[in-house]
Amino acid sequence: MPIIAPSLLSANFLHLEKDCKMLNESMADWFHLDVMDGRFVPNISFGPMLVEFFRKATKKTCDVHLMIADPGNYAEAFKNAGADILTVHVEACPHLHKNIQQIKSLGMKAGVAINPATPIESLKDIISEIDLICIMSVNPGFGGQKFIPQTIEKIKALRKIINEKGYNVLLEIDGGVTLENALSILAAGADVLVAGNTIFKSSYPKETIQKLKQLS
Numbered sequence: 001m002p003i004i005a006p007s008l009l010s011a012n013f014l015h016l017e018k019d020c021k022m023l024n025e026s027m028a029d030w031f032h033l034d035v036m037d038g039r040f041v042p043n044i045s046f047g048p049m050l051v052e053f054f055r056k057a058t059k060k061t062c063d064v065h066l067m068i069a070d071p072g073n074y075a076e077a078f079k080n081a082g083a084d085i086l087t088v089h090v091e092a093c094p095h096l097h098k099n100i101q102q103i104k105s106l107g108m109k110a111g112v113a114i115n116p117a118t119p120i121e122s123l124k125d126i127i128s129e130i131d132l133i134c135i136m137s138v139n140p141g142f143g144g145q146k147f148i149p150q151t152i153e154k155i156k157a158l159r160k161i162i163n164e165k166g167y168n169v170l171l172e173i174d175g176g177v178t179l180e181n182a183l184s185i186l187a188a189g190a191d192v193l194v195a196g197n198t199i200f201k202s203s204y205p206k207e208t209i210q211k212l213k214q215l216s
């Protein structure tokens, strides 16, 4: 069964307690927390303070997706806030290996995200060191965008490499995941589905999570 990681970016921030409760009662596996700085991406979301509130509101894994420049300056703050997985972007990290070592030495799982235009080859020399690859299937910055279909080929190619070499790394797909396209994303080889709008804009979010969970 896939790992389902609802993106809280699409939650109603006036009803966060209610939305956290709903997720806690649901079949969701992780809380996907999207941090944006207005520099690496053209939007600003939230930082460690809110992650700390989410941490207190759930026992589920807090999967923190950093869409920020200079993530190394903030890794410790996110560890203190309670992140379990910390994901940084290849495009934001000229010293990616160093960033990964830092995240792991702080005791978190390390993830690396790539934008739609970034080739999977950029992961070649780091893949054996990381716990999660986040393939962006939209340009990061906003929820509710349309899935970029070329992502499917990227997932297939990465799945092949992971299986052939036996890497212990999860493949997460982030952006535009719907009940309609989720099956083909899983068939291509994804392990983790991030979903924001599909879950939070649905009339029955818990049922939608269950449907995503029971696909494949």
Ligand code: DX5
Pocket: 007, 009, 010, 032, 034, 065, 138, 139, 140, 141, 142, 143, 144, 145, 174, 175, 176, 177, 194, 195, 196, 197, 198
């Ligand atoms: C986009 C974020 C995603 C986003 C997903 O920059 O990284 O996690 O919130 O939202 P949907 O599922 O609505 O595309």
Ligand code: ZN
Pocket: 007, 032, 033, 034, 065, 174, 194
């Ligand atoms: Zn994300």
